[in-house]
Amino acid sequence: MNITPFDAPLGAKVSGLDLSLTLDEHSFSDLYAAWLEHSVLVIPDQSLTELALVEFSQRLGQLELPPASETRARGDGGASLPEIWTISNVKVDGVAIGGLGNFEADWHTDMSYLETPPIASVLYAREIPEVGANTSFADMYAALDSMPAGLRQRLSDIRVQHDSAYTSVGTLRDGATKVGDASEAVGAIHPAVRTHPETNRQALYMGRRLNASIQNMPMEQSEGLLDEIWSFCTQRQFVYEHVWQIGDLVMWDNRCTIHRRDAFDSEQRRIMWRTQVNAR
Numbered sequence: 001m002n003i004t005p006f007d008a009p010l011g012a013k014v015s016g017l018d019l020s021l022t023l024d025e026h027s028f029s030d031l032y033a034a035w036l037e038h039s040v041l042v043i044p045d046q047s048l049t050e051l052a053l054v055e056f057s058q059r060l061g062q063l064e065l066p067p068a069s070e071t072r073a074r075g076d077g078g079a080s081l082p083e084i085w086t087i088s089n090v091k092v093d094g095v096a097i098g099g100l101g102n103f104e105a106d107w108h109t110d111m112s113y114l115e116t117p118p119i120a121s122v123l124y125a126r127e128i129p130e131v132g133a134n135t136s137f138a139d140m141y142a143a144l145d146s147m148p149a150g151l152r153q154r155l156s157d158i159r160v161q162h163d164s165a166y167t168s169v170g171t172l173r174d175g176a177t178k179v180g181d182a183s184e185a186v187g188a189i190h191p192a193v194r195t196h197p198e199t200n201r202q203a204l205y206m207g208r209r210l211n212a213s214i215q216n217m218p219m220e221q222s223e224g225l226l227d228e229i230w231s232f233c234t235q236r237q238f239v240y241e242h243v244w245q246i247g248d249l250v251m252w253d254n255r256c257t258i259h260r261r262d263a264f265d266s267e268q269r270r271i272m273w274r275t276q277v278n279a280r
């Protein structure tokens with residue numbers, strides 16, 4: 001196994017690995033250590049069955065099942081195992097086989113609206129469009145480390161209200177109630193700065209901008225500070241942008257990264273299989 005860090009603040013490519021075969025303990029712990037160190041690993045050229053993806057993901061931790069509201073059409077490349085969430089714009093008889101369509105997904109970390117959000121996400125590319133749909137990752141350790149002292153100090157004790165109602169492409173989840181403004185958001189509250197339990201490094205943890213608010217702060221002030229933090233932490237210098245190839249498996253650490261996705265041509269097919277991993 002070879003691990004080559006990207007020319008970016010985070011992320012590394014792993015070559016010489018076939019995840020359709022069961023990794024021995026030694027290789028798995030090397031891979032896990034590299035994942036903690038680089039936060040995002042790209043493992044190209046994989047040919048995985050649904051079961052192989054689930055079995056590999058389960059070595060990272062317990063899998064979070066998609067909510068019942070995420071039920072989609074079956075077939076045409078969508079996954080059939082319940083542990084796999086299909087992310088796709090493909091439709092069968094007018095019903096999508098997966099989530100997020102072909103839209104742009106704004107910066108976020110996965111499911112931060114839960115009290116205990118998934119630690120990892122694994123995304124495996126089955127079909128991709130010719131262009132578009134790149135996924136960018138931003139390093140929330142680096143963002144925090146390089147923050148100007150004044151802004152960093154204003155973050156010290158703040159807690160952020162996260163919102164569960166909308167997806168990363170801004171659509172209302174099935175069964176969720178519309179949120180008029182950020183004061184109506186329903187979801188978990190997390191500190192803006194958290195210590196990663198495995199690396200013991202501090203990272204910025206903002207979830208997503210939409211409908212976020214800072215606890216015990218007047219809304220206008222909260223909006224201003226959130227805008228300032230978000231425009232700082234999404235700067236190019238903190239980002240690795242991934243251009244997908246079929247067979248890429250990307251695994252990222254939701255505790256210290258955020259990600260976004262470009263839109264793509266609605267006439268083209270994109271099918272990704274994803275697992276969400278909870279702490280062991």
Ligand SMILES: [Fe+2]
Nearest residue numbers: 109110168259
């Ligand atoms: Fe996501």
